[in-house]
Amino acid sequence: MYHLISYLFMVFVKLNLYGYKTWSLAVRKERRLRVFESVALRRIFGHMKDEVTRDWRRLHNEELHDLYPQNIIRMIRSIRMRWARHVARIGERKGACRVLVGRPEGKRPLGRPNHRW
Numbered sequence: 001m002y003h004l005i006s007y008l009f010m011v012f013v014k015l016n017l018y019g020y021k022t023w024s025l026a027v028r029k030e031r032r033l034r035v036f037e038s039v040a041l042r043r044i045f046g047h048m049k050d051e052v053t054r055d056w057r058r059l060h061n062e063e064l065h066d067l068y069p070q071n072i073i074r075m076i077r078s079i080r081m082r083w084a085r086h087v088a089r090i091g092e093r094k095g096a097c098r099v100l101v102g103r104p105e106g107k108r109p110l111g112r113p114n115h116r117w
Contacts, residue, residue: 005044006068012040013072020076021083030073037072038064 016036023029041064047056048063059067087096 006070009040009044009068010070013037013075017072017076021080023076025073025076033072033076041068 038061042059045059045064045067048059049055050057065071084100087094087100090097092098
């Protein structure tokens with residue numbers, strides 16, 4: 001049962017994180033992703049019956065990560081590193097490598113862009 005739940009959770013995460021290979025992960029965005037992960041896992045795994053008080057309670061973060069040890073931030077970083085290795089391997093003749101390691105040349109014009117219909 002947990003294998004199906006973990007598979008569905010990863011599908012859900014990958015659908016919501018479309019284009020994350022090119023994101024810059026700031027601290028605020030990492031925190032939001034961790035909150036999203038905890039909320040989604042709490043909805044998936046539900047509540048737990050406390051053994052001492054015999055009441056239902058929400059799962060704590062440590063318990064959630066024991067049930068589902070994969071981490072979204074770690075997954076994003078590993079896939080981004082794989083993408084960077086791929087871009088470095090394809091060489092400088094492609095546009096992706098120039099975008100990854102290059103710097104823009106020249107200056108942009110000042111002011112608001114003209115509307116071109």
